[in-house]
Amino acid sequence: MASTAYLQNALGHAAFAATNVRQAGGVSSSPRTCAVPRGSMHAPAAAASLRSFEGMRAGAPTSKMCNEASTSFFEQTISQQRLGRRTAAAASRKGQVVALVTYKVAVLGAAGGIGQPLSLLVKMSPLVSDLHLYDIANVKGVAADLSHCNTPAKVEAFTGKDELPAALKDVDLVIIPAGIPRKPGMSRDDLFNINAGIVRDLVDAVAQHAPKALIHIISNPVNSTVPIAAEVLKKRGVFDPARLFGVTTLDVVRANTFVAQQQKQRLIDVDVPVIGGHAGITILPLLSKVKPKTFFESEEIIDKLTTRIQNAGTEVVEAKAGAGSATLSMAYAAARFAESSLRALDGDPDVYECTYIASNLIPDLPFFASRVKLGRMGVEAVLPLEGLSEYEQRALEALKPELKNSIEKGIEFAKEKAAASA
Numbered sequence: 001m002a003s004t005a006y007l008q009n010a011l012g013h014a015a016f017a018a019t020n021v022r023q024a025g026g027v028s029s030s031p032r033t034c035a036v037p038r039g040s041m042h043a044p045a046a047a048a049s050l051r052s053f054e055g056m057r058a059g060a061p062t063s064k065m066c067n068e069a070s071t072s073f074f075e076q077t078i079s080q081q082r083l084g085r086r087t088a089a090a091a092s093r094k095g096q097v098v099a100l101v102t103y104k105v106a107v108l109g110a111a112g113g114i115g116q117p118l119s120l121l122v123k124m125s126p127l128v129s130d131l132h133l134y135d136i137a138n139v140k141g142v143a144a145d146l147s148h149c150n151t152p153a154k155v156e157a158f159t160g161k162d163e164l165p166a167a168l169k170d171v172d173l174v175i176i177p178a179g180i181p182r183k184p185g186m187s188r189d190d191l192f193n194i195n196a197g198i199v200r201d202l203v204d205a206v207a208q209h210a211p212k213a214l215i216h217i218i219s220n221p222v223n224s225t226v227p228i229a230a231e232v233l234k235k236r237g238v239f240d241p242a243r244l245f246g247v248t249t250l251d252v253v254r255a256n257t258f259v260a261q262q263q264k265q266r267l268i269d270v271d272v273p274v275i276g277g278h279a280g281i282t283i284l285p286l287l288s289k290v291k292p293k294t295f296f297e298s299e300e301i302i303d304k305l306t307t308r309i310q311n312a313g314t315e316v317v318e319a320k321a322g323a324g325s326a327t328l329s330m331a332y333a334a335a336r337f338a339e340s341s342l343r344a345l346d347g348d349p350d351v352y353e354c355t356y357i358a359s360n361l362i363p364d365l366p367f368f369a370s371r372v373k374l375g376r377m378g379v380e381a382v383l384p385l386e387g388l389s390e391y392e393q394r395a396l397e398a399l400k401p402e403l404k405n406s407i408e409k410g411i412e413f414a415k416e417k418a419a420a421s422a
């Protein structure tokens with residue numbers, strides 16, 4: 001079977017080969033060979049015991065942690081697969097049949113500024129067997145282009161509403177970057193009038209044709225589009241709060257970069273949780289909880305870093321001067337979040353990310369970005385908010401009214417304006 005040889009070489013793993021066999025059931029019980037459970041899902045539970053985390057993994061630094069060579073989020077998948085291959089080899093010596101699990105992913109809005117590089121990164125994932133690219137325009141060429149990359153995922157193009165059901169058939173993960181981006185002078189909320197309807201209609205199709213899939217929403221304003229998606233799924237009777245995610249990974253990626261630069265640390269070593277929402281002051285980096293433990297010299301430095309992280313999207317919008325918003329860093333962040341989700345589906349017991357989800361963590365805020373533990377069912381646990389600094393407490397109070405308004409705006413829209421197909 002073809003391997004993702006580029007990654008293998010880049011990461012120095014001479015023996016790596018991704019096995020691209022979809023799980024058929026009735027195979028060995030090794031961690032790499034379990035079927036994805038498709039039974040009923042559980043709502044996120046507060047997990048008082050989950051206090052520590054290290055990057056995407058919980059616990060103290062171990063040999064599993066990223067080293068200087070591991071600059072890619074695929075590294076963890078690859079090391080898991082090598083482990084799985086050893087288990088598989090042992091099982092096969094005993095005459096047992098072993099199949100490794102891989103997943104079907106759909107990208108809706110795949111021909112866009114984010115969609116194209118994101119699809120390339122997903123095509124490179126050792127965990128993906130099928131990649132469905134959907135867009136209302138130009139997607140055939142993107143798929144033809146990508147399909148020439150000799151990585152295992154099979155690429156197919158779908159275009160127009162009629163092909164949406166087929167694009168969604170049997171997919172495990174749907175990623176949605178469809179919608180218009182900002183221009184200078186606009187807020188993310190200014191995108192609401194157009195993107196709200198796009199997200200509503202796409203999620204309505206997901207509800208009908210892939211009701212068990214994980215859904216990653218990238219389209220802005222995320223603070224409102226995720227509540228819209230939740231309402232649409234509720235109307236169809238398939239809402240599972242553990243499976244619907246607003247993608248806020250770019251805030252974490254930026255926070256990691258800016259803090260590492262400010263502290264003169266290696267980029268890969270730094271991990272900053274970012275909570276709240278995904279617009280302006282609703283983006284709240286927890287600089288008191290940076291791993292490894294980091295001391296900032298003054299509140300002024302904390303304030304400068306916080307403001308830069310909150311305005312980083314606008315920094316890119318202004319630099320692009322009318323040609324859109326962040327696409328490449330967003331694709332990188334979304335691919336990292338997709339890989340984390342698939343690794344968790346695949347049975348890795350140690351996957352943590354920040355994401356905007358339905359939650360009861362904060363009274364009056366039914367959606368809130370939090371650090372969560374991902375598992376086979378989606379969100380397995382939400383890490384409690386503990387030990388915030390005074391600065392963070394104040395910032396948390398300040399963000400609540402804006403986030404509440406954005407959530408209510410989304411819910412109202414979905415209740416009042418039914419999806420085109422409903």
Ligand SMILES: NC(=O)C1=CN([C@@H]2O[C@H](COP(=O)(O)OP(=O)(O)OC[C@H]3O[C@@H](n4cnc5c(N)ncnc54)[C@H](O)[C@@H]3O)[C@@H](O)[C@H]2O)C=CC1
Pocket residue numbers: 108109110111112113114115134135136137177178179180181182191195198202217218219220221222247248249250251278324325326327330
């Ligand atoms: N969550 C986050 O952190 C970030 C979110 N974004 C948001 O992502 C969205 C996409 O941004 P870009 O890719 O730069 O925009 P883009 O305009 O380059 O691409 C959007 C794509 O969506 C497609 N599209 C439009 N309506 C569609 C529909 N009904 N069904 C399927 N496809 C449809 C378009 O044809 C286009 O290919 C924007 O709303 C932007 O604000 C951007 C950066 C970060």
Ligand SMILES: O=C([O-])CC(=O)C(=O)O
Pocket residue numbers: 181182188220250312313314316317325326
């Ligand atoms: O700023 C924008 O419009 C796009 C976005 O959400 C980001 O880059 O964080």
